[in-house]
Amino acid sequence: MATAEEDQTEAPRAAETENGREIVLSAEGVTVRFGTTTVLENLSLDVYRGEILGFVGASGSGKSVLLRTILGLVRKQAGTIRMFGRDLAELDDAERMLIDMRQGVLFQHGALFSALTVLENVQVPMREYIDLPKKLMDELALLKIELVGLPREAANKFPSELSGGMIKRAALARALALDPDIVFLDEPTSGLDPIGAAEFDELVAKMRDTMGLTVYMVTHDLDSLLTVCDRIAVLGKKRVLVHGTVEDMMKSEEPWVKSYFRGKRARQVVRPAARMKEDS
């Protein structure tokens, strides 16, 4: 496990060469302020190709702000964000568009367009970025809908006709519309019952395993963190406090990490999750 202090030295770069893994996304020394309030300060984080990174932190610690900063929706005051090795601040519009096409986003609560059917929702990124004949676009959208485990009949339904779990799947289908390399999921299992949440987690893990998808998942869901995340990063004190495996989190003496992963609620979740891992 690495600490934030180590992050500011050579540790992440050394890890990159040591384990030979490709860094899809890196944030280096990122600072974000709103007026006089600093939300993120000198934050650094790497995300590797093909991993599910679970991003966790207390409410109000800045998880959404960081996600929005990575997506270019919030302006940073300092630091560098690189995606696929390119500094996002140095891209012109055409280059930015090419990068945007390689990433998919599932915003909290699904955020589907209520006046569009599921099929039309999935086609939104296609219409925005690529010019395809309608028939081909329909076929591609249907493939995505089936890929996330929705029945074909769901394609012509409106979001108001779907269950919470189906909305999340439809939103995932939209995030996958352009076959991205990385998807950002903002609390994807919030509002789902435990079985629906576990099924969604399984689906995300399947995408990682079959498509090599990289997943950046903001979550409060301990089950997700323990069962599908390859690595966990904890946001606190305006930076990434610790990052590592579940086992690393369990050993951490950092007070917030300790109470989150070894507190009363965690103890109720950790044993069943460990059993699930053993059984699989």
Ligand SMILES: Nc1ncnc2c1ncn2[C@@H]1O[C@H](COP(=O)(O)OP(=O)(O)OP(=O)(O)O)[C@@H](O)[C@H]1O
């Ligand atoms: N546009 C903005 N202007 C001013 N302050 C903001 C803005 N966006 C976020 N903040 C502040 O930044 C801090 C971090 O908010 P953020 O939504 O990122 O937290 P979070 O970790 O995602 O919380 P939660 O887990 O509750 O969703 C909060 O204090 C919030 O009020």
